[in-house]
Structures are given as structure tokens and as C-alpha cells.
Amino acid sequence: MYEYEEIREAIDSYLMERFIYRRSLVRLTPDNIVTARRNSRIDLYLRIRRIESLFPPDCIIIARLGFSKERAGHGSHFVQFLAEIALKYGFKYIGLESVNEKSTYFARKLGFYSIDGSNYAVSVKNLLLYFQNRR
Template structure:
């Protein structure tokens, strides 16, 4: 049975966690915007913040939805940047590889040591396998360490 004092401490801890998570997401969005602008030739910033840990970026050339180190759900305790949606047009032109290189380059600055892909399909599973991502728990999610992904990119 929780006492009011314990419940208050839990709420404060959760608020602190959410504030830190939001700061990581904001920092990541600040890094992502110039990367996408340079890669795809846009002058306008198409990167937006979603709920607490999410970052969105969508144009006709790319569609990204990321969770920056979520503390709850299936990714809790993984210290992971999660790719919830990824798409580039045209495909098979190296955009995904360059994006993964960007993610490993900034991992330490944002504060994640793993990269995951959520709810994979055949294409995203093959994409993740190229970088050494493995099945995460019992679902159709993949996860890999930044170090392993960095090693695979260098090959």
C-alpha cells in the first residue's frame, strides 16, 4: 500500500524522467534538422517534436518517426533510440545507411547506447540485419548496440 508521501515521490521522479527525456528529444531534433536539410536540400525545417520522447520528420523525400530513449513500454531499460517509422524516397540510394551513420555519430551526445527498429516488416528487418540488429524480446522489434552498428557501417 503506497502512502501519499511515496506516491508524491513517484510522481516527482516521473516528472523528472519526463523532463530529461524531453530534453534529449529536443537535443536530438536540433541535430536531426540540419542533417536532413543537408542530405535532401530543404531550406525549411521539417522536424517536429511529438509527445515527450518522440521526434517526427516528414516530407516527400523522407518519413521518420523516432522515440528518443523511452523509459516505458517494451523499450524500458534499453537506453535506446527507437526508429518507429523510416522511409526514404527514392529507395536503395544509401539514405538509410547514411542515416544510421548519423545516428551512431550522435549517440553519445544525445545519450543512447542502442538503436532499435519497432514493429518491423520484411524490408525493415532486412535493413536492420545489415547493421547487426537482433530480435528484441518476443515481438517483431530489433535492437543493436551503437558499437556493433558502427562496426557494420565501417565494413
């Protein structure tokens, strides 16, 4: 099993446990995009990239992240989990793509910096320090 499939499996296990699903939710596309199948509680679309683009190299990019219950801590908890996965597999950044007003606030709260006004990134190291200091 190669690392992207291991990442997919870890995310799937996390979501199944946290949201009490019995069947797999997450799939990996041939171009290394992790998506959750359509359901009423979770909307997830991640890009896993080792090469530099608009985002820095070695970046897991959150293109879409939504939960039916907002402001319940699910987003922060997932980003913390994703940072731990990123560290394990040698990714250096987490990115947020095409943010709206709510996700801009979320990004700034977690220490992300603006790349171009609508896309944000943060080093995994800084993100983990943020969560460590919240304890």
C-alpha cells in the same frame, strides 16, 4: 536547450543538408517523439527513450523511416548518423519497431538482433563498428 531538443535540431540539420530543404522538417513532441512533417521524400518517426520498455533502456527507436528513393543508401547513412548522435548523448541502443520484410533484411544486414520477431535492437557500439569496418 535540453538534450532532446538538441537531438531534434541535429536530425533536422542533417535532413535539411542531405535532402536540400530550406525550412525545418523535424519537430519534437512533448512525449519525446521526433517526427518529420509530411513531405514526398522523407517519412520519419523516432521515439527517444531512457527507460526500459520492450526495448532496452537508453534507446532511440526508429518507428518509421522511409525515403522516396529506395536502395540509394539513405537509410544506412541515416542510421550511421543516428548512431553517432546516440553516442554523443549517451544512448546505448538503436531500435527498429514493427519491421516488415524489407526492414527485417535491413536490420539483419546492420547487425540488429530480434527482440520478439517484429522488433529489433543493436548496441550503438556494434553499429558503429559495423560502419567502421565497411570503410
